[in-house]
Amino acid sequence: MTTPQLTLYNTLTRTKAPFTPLDPSNVRMYVCGPTVYDFAHIGNARPVIVFDVLFRLLRHTYGAEQVTYVRNITDVDDKINARALRDFPNLPLNEAIRRVTERTEDQFLSDVAALGTLDPTIQPRATDNIAEMQTLISDLLAKEHAYNAAGEVLFDVKSMPDYGQLSGRNLEDNLAGARIAVEAHKKNPADFVLWKQSADNEPGWDSPWGRGRPGWHIECSAMSERYLGQTFDIHGGGLDLIFPHHENEIAQSRCAHGTHAMATVWMHNGFLQVEGQKMSKSLGNFVTINDLLQTGAMGGHAWSGDVLRLAMLMTHYREPIDFSVKRLDEAEGKLRDWQRAARDAEPSDTEAPDEAVITALSDDLNFHRASVAIDALAKLAGREGGEAFKARLAATLTFLGFGLDTLLTSDDGWVEPPHIAAAIAQRLEALNAKNFAEADRLRDELAEQGIALMDYKDPETGERRTKWESKR
Numbered sequence: 001m002t003t004p005q006l007t008l009y010n011t012l013t014r015t016k017a018p019f020t021p022l023d024p025s026n027v028r029m030y031v032c033g034p035t036v037y038d039f040a041h042i043g044n045a046r047p048v049i050v051f052d053v054l055f056r057l058l059r060h061t062y063g064a065e066q067v068t069y070v071r072n073i074t075d076v077d078d079k080i081n082a083r084a085l086r087d088f089p090n091l092p093l094n095e096a097i098r099r100v101t102e103r104t105e106d107q108f109l110s111d112v113a114a115l116g117t118l119d120p121t122i123q124p125r126a127t128d129n130i131a132e133m134q135t136l137i138s139d140l141l142a143k144e145h146a147y148n149a150a151g152e153v154l155f156d157v158k159s160m161p162d163y164g165q166l167s168g169r170n171l172e173d174n175l176a177g178a179r180i181a182v183e184a185h186k187k188n189p190a191d192f193v194l195w196k197q198s199a200d201n202e203p204g205w206d207s208p209w210g211r212g213r214p215g216w217h218i219e220c221s222a223m224s225e226r227y228l229g230q231t232f233d234i235h236g237g238g239l240d241l242i243f244p245h246h247e248n249e250i251a252q253s254r255c256a257h258g259t260h261a262m263a264t265v266w267m268h269n270g271f272l273q274v275e276g277q278k279m280s281k282s283l284g285n286f287v288t289i290n291d292l293l294q295t296g297a298m299g300g301h302a303w304s305g306d307v308l309r310l311a312m313l314m315t316h317y318r319e320p321i322d323f324s325v326k327r328l329d330e331a332e333g334k335l336r337d338w339q340r341a342a343r344d345a346e347p348s349d350t351e352a353p354d355e356a357v358i359t360a361l362s363d364d365l366n367f368h369r370a371s372v373a374i375d376a377l378a379k380l381a382g383r384e385g386g387e388a389f390k391a392r393l394a395a396t397l398t399f400l401g402f403g404l405d406t407l408l409t410s411d412d413g414w415v416e417p418p419h420i421a422a423a424i425a426q427r428l429e430a431l432n433a434k435n436f437a438e439a440d441r442l443r444d445e446l447a448e449q450g451i452a453l454m455d456y457k458d459p460e461t462g463e464r465r466t467k468w469e470s471k472r
Helices: 042-062 078-087 093-114 130-142 171-176 216-228 239-257 289-294 305-313 325-341 355-361 367-381 387-399 419-432 436-448
Strands: 007-010 015-018 027-031 067-071 146-149 152-155 192-197 212-214 232-238 263-269 272-274 321-323 451-457 464-470
Touching (some): 007 263, 042 232, 042 289, 042 305, 067 216, 078 093, 130 216, 130 239, 152 239, 192 239, 212 216, 232 239, 239 263, 321 325, 325 387, 355 367, 419 451
Parallel strands (some): 027 067, 027 232, 272 321
Antiparallel strands (some): 007 015, 192 212
């Protein structure tokens, strides 16, 4: 079997091109993770799911032991400080911060596990990498890409001639639109903080520039270098991170190391709306992953993590997505059909995922084409003698991070056994007794629950049989 060529869209070059790792024996990917001050919302789930699929594909292509995936935890941030003061006003700030970050990180890890994601190879915390951040800042100062002013260490954007390549933003335009008087200690309004002072009641670390804490951007530069090297293969995140976060990561890393690139490929997933509107607390449509998994925040009932995963993947990762109850219903029905077709597949450690699915995903994660291939495979698996296709379908769903029975074994009151199987049996009895009114009543009752019945003849015995599918 020939492995298809993986092609990826690169935000930096604005082109889709064949992916060639710097070192095929160690393919390296970094994705910006959560700032753990609040439960992750459904928009945060999109990069987690998208880059999990890419991680799985890279492991399939190059070997599981040859791929290193780093997703960080930002546990030092002014938003965390504010949340700690709000939630635990009677505790010392550092203790309150620890309570917030531990609780929120644990919830994040639990939520994304329910979405079918693999653990990254490494999940570093910012607070465990302060020394690395300070070293990076010292290098930038030594090379005159940074300066000390008013107790802050700032990056000098004008020291980098090609600053702005990722976002395409012209530095002079940025400067012309800035209000210089607001932060007069900066050489240029676009200069950004690498290290800032901490008050006595704020978290801080001793440094050559006084007790303080890091700026946001330096955290990811330091962690990616520590675990992946000065230059690595893929850097991912949401579209909202292109500027300023990723642009400033590039500036820091390249200028500190004297390299032409921080990462070879930059990938960004598109924005998410909820029911056609931008998600916001003021509109009342701010939905967390946990809300959807536990409380029925959309549609009135809790959703399976597999359904959330599929609903997210049904739109290409670079396109904007409208997350809606209609989309969730559609994903649930499709997933149920796939799981039903894969039912009772013989377990196998050697069965490979479907080649057509791998080929589709290798084209910049084209999940739409992959799902068409899965639909075709599910039809073959449902035919007489389709055991081999059933096994391949099961292997494909497992490869993609979907469970094989999460919906089929649920107890939401309208799925298969006991009541559907019983109703089908009762209806067949009524038909055989020519009690068509009762047969129609049972069919209509199931139809109201979103269950469509299809009668057919057994090809061997000629007897009447009935199968069902979800139309929910």
